[in-house]
Amino acid sequence: MENKKLEVLRLLEENGRMDVSTIAKMVDEKEKKVQSMIDELEEENIIVSYAAVVDWSKVNEREGVTAMIDVKVTPQRGVGFDEVAERIYRFPEVKALYLVSGAYDLSVVIDGNTMSEIANFVSEKLSALDSVISTTTHFRLKTYKHDGVVFGDEDDDDKRIVVAP
Structure with missing residues (x-):
């Protein structure tokens, strides 16, 4: 290019x-x-979409929960991880899905209204898939940086004390 x-x-x-x-x-x-x-x-689908980065913590009407779920799966013969990944990303709750290296195979990001809603998704939909061996769920507590954008106070002044000899 x-x-x-x-x-x-x-x-x-x-x-x-x-x-x-x-x-x-x-x-x-x-x-x-x-x-x-x-x-x-x-x-050419190189530019797939245009999106805004939103600091949802500043929107009082929306107090959702975001979870990152590590998933260990059995890859399917001939298609590897693609078939199970497709089954997972078709769930409307799934916001992102990545094939990753390490102890787990897939990383799933989902949004829900409550922790119970996410728990139901994991137990009733995700874990119920034949290829899924295990899951580990992590809940987002605070966002510091997303897509290169730093979240936080608008006041970016350096708050360190000046030390002079």
């Missing part, structure tokens, strides 16, 4: 709302060429 397209991808990944004229200036290309690159990247 050419360098200009990579630059465009990096800029859009950092800020999906950046307009074409700004991107064109930053990569030193004409707007039509940049728009053509973006259209091509979307058609």
